[in-house]
Amino acid sequence: MQLHSNKSRHIAIVSDHLAGGGAERFSAMLSLFLEKNNQSVTHILVLDEIEYAYSGAVVNLGKIKSHNAGFWNRIKRFLVLYKTFKANKFDCIIDTRVRSKSWQEWFITKMIFNTPYFVVVHSYNTELYFTQNNFLAKRIFTHATKIIGVSKAITNKIEQRYKYPSKYISIAIDLSVIDALKDEALDIHFSYILAVGSMHTDVKQYDVLLKMYSQSSLMAQNIHLILLGEGKLMSKYIKLASDLDIENYVHFLGRKSNPYHYFKNALFTVLTSKFEGFPTVLLESLACNTPVVAFNCMSGPDEIISNRENGLIIEPKNQEAFIDALNTFYANKDLYLHCKNNARASVLQYNIEEIGNKWLQLLHEHGL
Structure with missing residues (x-):
């Protein structure tokens, strides 16, 4: 043919x-x-x-x-x-x-x-x-x-x-597509942070994320955690959220054809991967004016994130520092707004x- x-x-x-x-x-x-x-x-x-x-x-x-x-x-x-x-x-x-x-x-x-x-x-x-x-x-x-x-x-x-x-x-990333979809109405009535990615393998380390979230001060501030994605490990993560007694604050919403309005409305996006290539979720979040917190895994986060300029980048496996970053990004409004104001401009080159x-x-x- x-x-x-x-x-x-x-x-x-x-x-x-x-x-x-x-x-x-x-x-x-x-x-x-x-x-x-x-x-x-x-x-x-x-x-x-x-x-x-x-x-x-x-x-x-x-x-x-x-x-x-x-x-x-x-x-x-x-x-x-x-x-x-x-x-x-x-x-x-x-x-x-x-x-x-x-x-x-x-x-x-x-x-x-x-x-x-x-x-x-x-x-x-x-x-x-x-x-x-x-x-x-x-x-x-x-x-x-x-x-x-x-x-x-x-x-x-x-x-x-x-x-x-x-x-x-x-x-x-296609900024024209993101801009066309990020303003769609979103029926969520609480503040949240966001994680996006496959649950078919443990590469995203959502078990680590759930444990760090449970030890942060975010729940005390009524800040929820939304996870977008699907895969065979989802049931394991749902059980872990229950075991950690955080199931009322953690929401597994599956895969979404339009993740951009979730990015736009999040306080910030988190990435806890073991390894990456060049994580699109960070680019997409920043394009929606939402700053990010990420482990500096190999590779990509340190090429996308300028620390304390458009997000916070944390030494891999340093859970204590990551928990501190979660708390800091909520508590330090000046730092948060500075990163949020810089977010979009930082990814125009992509x-x-x-x-x-x-x-x-x-x-x-x-x-x-």
Whole structure:
């Protein structure tokens, strides 16, 4: 199936899916920017999950993935992928997937990818992207046109540990979308702080957050905690809130298609992750004029937060300091308002117009 148009470039964006997380949201957002700027985009998806608004054609390998995804079904998907790349003269490939199967990745990059490709690394946990098989790794990644780290720390890690050609381009936010949605009415009649993220794994450390919140003075000031997100660990966290006797102040509201009015109306947003890539929730909160409190995990928070200017940044694992920061941000009104007044301006550089143009410049630099 040939999908090419008469636009200036035909770009394949390869993603796990277009739902759920910041990496997937960025793939969708980038496609909207590229199509608006006369580029033709084809999304190639591993899983049949589409939630975010996007632009371009879609080759959805997830639709032909059987329940058990056995050998012959995998061969069928490889054939569809092979025929897609053979039929379409893509000018370049932007590959945002995580990678866990070394030989599969070798096959894809050698037998299917037939044009310059860029690998995007969205997490400081780079083991999700780079195979531990050094023999195969050299044959997979040394031929990538460039490996893109979405934070400076990720980019430095790629260069120092793996010795691959890399470049820093952060993920983006779309201020026009945020501004259109953040003023929607919100039926909440109490003051609250906010945490946003997946509960499928313990990376966000919501158990730590609940314990720190229970030891803070926020409840005594009638400040609640709202958590947006879903996953298999939610029931565990709900039980923990009950065990800590804070269930009347903690609200598990699930995933929301519009988180922006929750950001706007929060006193501040908190992030307690073990690791990140470049945490979108911090950018989105600040874009809504809401300051942030975050552990300085690897990576991203210290590239986004200027301490005591747009938020508070805390040494990783230092729960006592984090509790103190929660209390301080409520009690010190001058500090809080100073950070709140600086919030929006601190993230204007991450608007999709700015980041999208960096991608266009990258393609131009490589003669594409």
